[in-house]
Amino acid sequence: MSMLDISAAAHVPTAPSGLSLPAPETLQQLGQRFTWGVATAAFQIEGANQTDGRGESIWDRFCATPGKVRNGDDGSQACDHYRRWPQDVALMRQLGIDAYRFSIAWPRVQALGHGAWNDKGIAFYDRLIDALLDAGIQPHATLYHWDLPQALQDEGGWLSRVTVQRFAEYAERMGRLFGDRMHSLATHNEPWCTAVLGHETGQFAPGWRDQVAAVQVSHNLLLSHGLALQALRAAGVKCPLGIVLNQSSRSAAKPKDQPAADLAYAKFVRRFMDPLLLGRYPQLDGFVQPTALEGDMALIRQPLDFLGINYYTRLWVSQDGLPPPAELGRTDMGWEIYPDGLRELLVGLQREYPLPPIYIMENGMANADQVVDGQVQDLERVDYLRRHLQALAEAKAEGVDIRGYFAWSLMDNFEWDSGYAKRFGLVHVDYATQQRTPKASFDWYRRTAQATRQGAANA
Numbered sequence: 144m145s146m147l148d149i150s151a152a153a154h155v156p157t158a159p160s161g162l163s164l165p166a167p168e169t170l171q172q173l174g175q176r177f178t179w180g181v182a183t184a185a186f187q188i189e190g191a192n193q194t195d196g197r198g199e200s201i202w203d204r205f206c207a208t209p210g211k212v213r214n215g216d217d218g219s220q221a222c223d224h225y226r227r228w229p230q231d232v233a234l235m236r237q238l239g240i241d242a243y244r245f246s247i248a249w250p251r252v253q254a255l256g257h258g259a260w261n262d263k264g265i266a267f268y269d270r271l272i273d274a275l276l277d278a279g280i281q282p283h284a285t286l287y288h289w290d291l292p293q294a295l296q297d298e299g300g301w302l303s304r305v306t307v308q309r310f311a312e313y314a315e316r317m318g319r320l321f322g323d324r325m326h327s328l329a330t331h332n333e334p335w336c337t338a339v340l341g342h343e344t345g346q347f348a349p350g351w352r353d354q355v356a357a358v359q360v361s362h363n364l365l366l367s368h369g370l371a372l373q374a375l376r377a378a379g380v381k382c383p384l385g386i387v388l389n390q391s392s393r394s395a396a397k398p399k400d401q402p403a404a405d406l407a408y409a410k411f412v413r414r415f416m417d418p419l420l421l422g423r424y425p426q427l428d429g430f431v432q433p434t435a436l437e438g439d440m441a442l443i444r445q446p447l448d449f450l451g452i453n454y455y456t457r458l459w460v461s462q463d464g465l466p467p468p469a470e471l472g473r474t475d476m477g478w479e480i481y482p483d484g485l486r487e488l489l490v491g492l493q494r495e496y497p498l499p500p501i502y503i504m505e506n507g508m509a510n511a512d513q514v515v516d517g518q519v520q521d522l523e524r525v526d527y528l529r530r531h532l533q534a535l536a537e538a539k540a541e542g543v544d545i546r547g548y549f550a551w552s553l554m555d556n557f558e559w560d561s562g563y564a565k566r567f568g569l570v571h572v573d574y575a576t577q578q579r580t581p582k583a584s585f586d587w588y589r590r591t592a593q594a595t596r597q598g599a600a601n602a
């Protein structure tokens with residue numbers, strides 16, 4: 144048992160008021176300069192999807208297609224953040240975080256994904272960024288969190304190199320407008336989801352089921368990242384530039400499953416890490432190579448100022464269909480809770496790649512939260528966050544350069560094909576009234592961040 148191990152019983156608070164909070168000094172390894180944040184994404188919170196000249200996105204179209212999203216939910220209202228953002232910034236201030244990661248909705252700032260820029264949409268992000276800075280919160284933006292302008296989809300979407308070019312133009316424009324106020328700009332969020340869930344399994348917009356297309360989309364997303372980074376740097380944008388990948392450690396149920404686990408890891412993690420950091424695709428049986436034109440690999444391998452990693456669970460591989468042990472249970476998404484996978488993943492990456500500084504840009508759990516007497520006792524989430532932060536502290540102690548952590552999510556929101564049925568927030572949202580109620584995890588996160596800062600300062 145390492146010194147960072149914790150026992151759930153000793154640390155889980157019993158009530159939101161008068162919480163017996165876990166001893167935060169165990170997180171001192173994260174350091175005084177560690178960035179504590181929360182994350183959201185435009186389509187999941189903004190609503191107002193036909194307001195002030197916003198164009199249609201592929202997620203609007205997907206939601207409007209019967210059978211694609213649970214309960215027929217859509218993003219037309221979401222958390223109404225487009226109007227309620229001052230209240231949400233006030234909540235973040237109350238939470239005492241250092242940083243906020245949000246995404247810019249491309250169709251809000253450029254309805255068709257090319258041509259005219261939408262001043263009203265741009266003004267929304269402009270005000271948000273200024274309000275964050277006034278509140279002492281660093282803005283971190285992601286340029287693409289899955290809401291492609293439908294007009295670009297109609298011309299081939301990510302399978303077309305025209306979209307790659309358009310994305311670089313959009314990125315450059317955002318960089319010129321906001322770059323001097325941003326603490327980081329990421330090109331893509333989780334390109335694996337765009338490629339595989341969007342184009343291979345059809346679970347996400349645009350809902351294609353075409354394995355060959357998915358491989359090429361994956362490559363084109365990387366190309367668009369490289370071209371965007373080039374354009375941003377050529378435009379003199381100085382804030383840290385990077386990309387956000389969803390990643391997992393891999394576990395083979397039995398020794399005979401190891402090759403399959405390695406292949407699963409290659410398709411999930413190495414598929415992006417190898418081209419970005421080594422300039423090539425993995426070479427192993429079963430890994431399908433995309434068509435790469437001359438110059439593509441060099442373009443993809445632009446220097447990264449940071450790498451964002453989203454971690455939720457591990458990859459579990461069993462050819463006999465054995466389920467993972469799930470000793471710590473599963474979240475409301477059905478995902479196994481496996482905090483040590485975060486440490487294992489990071490330490491493995493450190494061995495395998497010349498890593499830039501790392502930010503955990505998302506981590507959190509869906510939980511069947513309920514408001515009881517005006518309070519939400521999401522003790523499962525407190526335990527989840529605590530264990531993952533502990534795993535992160537261990538990875539840092541093992542030498543990984545981890546600069547920050549963003550909890551997913553500030554508030555409950557539109558969880559893609561699950562609609563509003565899954566709650567990931569530190570703040571509960573009643574969608575009928577838009578009432579926001581901070582949960583026990585909100586309080587725990589605030590106090591843990593504060594105590595860790597102080598503890599690290601006094602250490």
Ligand code: FCB
Pocket residue numbers: 184187332333336389453505551558559567
């Ligand atoms: C990630 C997404 C994020 C959110 C979480 C639960 O894959 O980036 O938008 O839906 O999962």
